[in-house]
Amino acid sequence: MAGTDDAAPLETSSDSNVVQRAVEKLSAAFASRGFGEKTSQRKMEAAADMLMNGLSDKGVDGADPDYASLERPVSVVLEDIRVAERHVEQARKAAEIYFDVAPARRDLSDELQSLQAALLVSDRALLEFRNSLPTDRAADVDRLQLAVDGLRDITNRFGDRVRTKRLNEKTGTADRSVS
Secondary structure (H helix, E strand, O other): OOOOOOOHHHOOOOOOOHHHHHHHHHHHHHHHHOOOOOOOHHHHHHHHHHHHHOOOOOOOOOOOOOOHHHOOOHHHHHHHHHHHHHHHHHHHHHHHHHHHHOOOOOOOHHHHHHHHHHHHHHHHHHHHHHHHOOHHHHHHHHHHHHHHHHHHHHHHHHHHHHHHHHHHHHHOOOOOOOO
């Protein structure tokens, strides 16, 4: 049918898609358990902007106590690591599926921004967990590190596609699929 958008089946009736919802769930779970910032959408957007444009001269100011400073029992930290890993894996899988089914000409900038924010929160959680565990338990974070690495890989794929699309638009080159 003329005038239809190939991306329409990817969207639901809400303003967010599966990637953005997975990232929202990740952020909410991290915040509720105390190993992620209690953040608004605006703060997540500012974090993504920081990733793209660098850290300002003001640096980062954290008024809330760090997860590690609360001295939680190791069993609680290990459970929180498992919860974090599950949410990071869900976000990664949602992003991979969405990336694979999204038409090459689709603008993935919003999804990229969401994934970058998820990476920022996930990296912060990794640091908090490492600081919360005794040195001899550092290996307990390895599976979460692998999950975050997977999230970083798919985020990079989104970034490659967004950059290629923008370059193609500037040069007038036909859209090419980037995988």
